[in-house]
Amino acid sequence: MERKVMIVNESGLHARPAGMFVKKASEFKSSVEIEFNGKKINAKSIMGVMSLGLSKGSEITIIVNGEDAQNAMNALVELVESGFGEL
Numbered sequence: 001m002e003r004k005v006m007i008v009n010e011s012g013l014h015a016r017p018a019g020m021f022v023k024k025a026s027e028f029k030s031s032v033e034i035e036f037n038g039k040k041i042n043a044k045s046i047m048g049v050m051s052l053g054l055s056k057g058s059e060i061t062i063i064v065n066g067e068d069a070q071n072a073m074n075a076l077v078e079l080v081e082s083g084f085g086e087l
Helices: 015-026 046-051 069-081
Strands: 002-006 031-036 039-042 059-065
Touching: 002 069, 015 046, 015 069, 039 046, 059 069
Parallel strands: none
Antiparallel strands: 002 059, 031 039, 031 059
């Protein structure tokens, strides 16, 4: 399943929110990927997430596949839309 979501926090996905995203993604058995500007990375890899250079206003596609995909998608979208607690 796929869902587009906008990065809303002022500082984008710098180290702390990127770490939060990776930690949350890693809680699920499903595979989790982020697609941005034609590049697709493993969202359970901090280096992968940081390599995207996501800033405020970046629209990403979260791609989740597996047995707990719906729960993973809900948790990750909620995390991004909440601005990683920075709003």
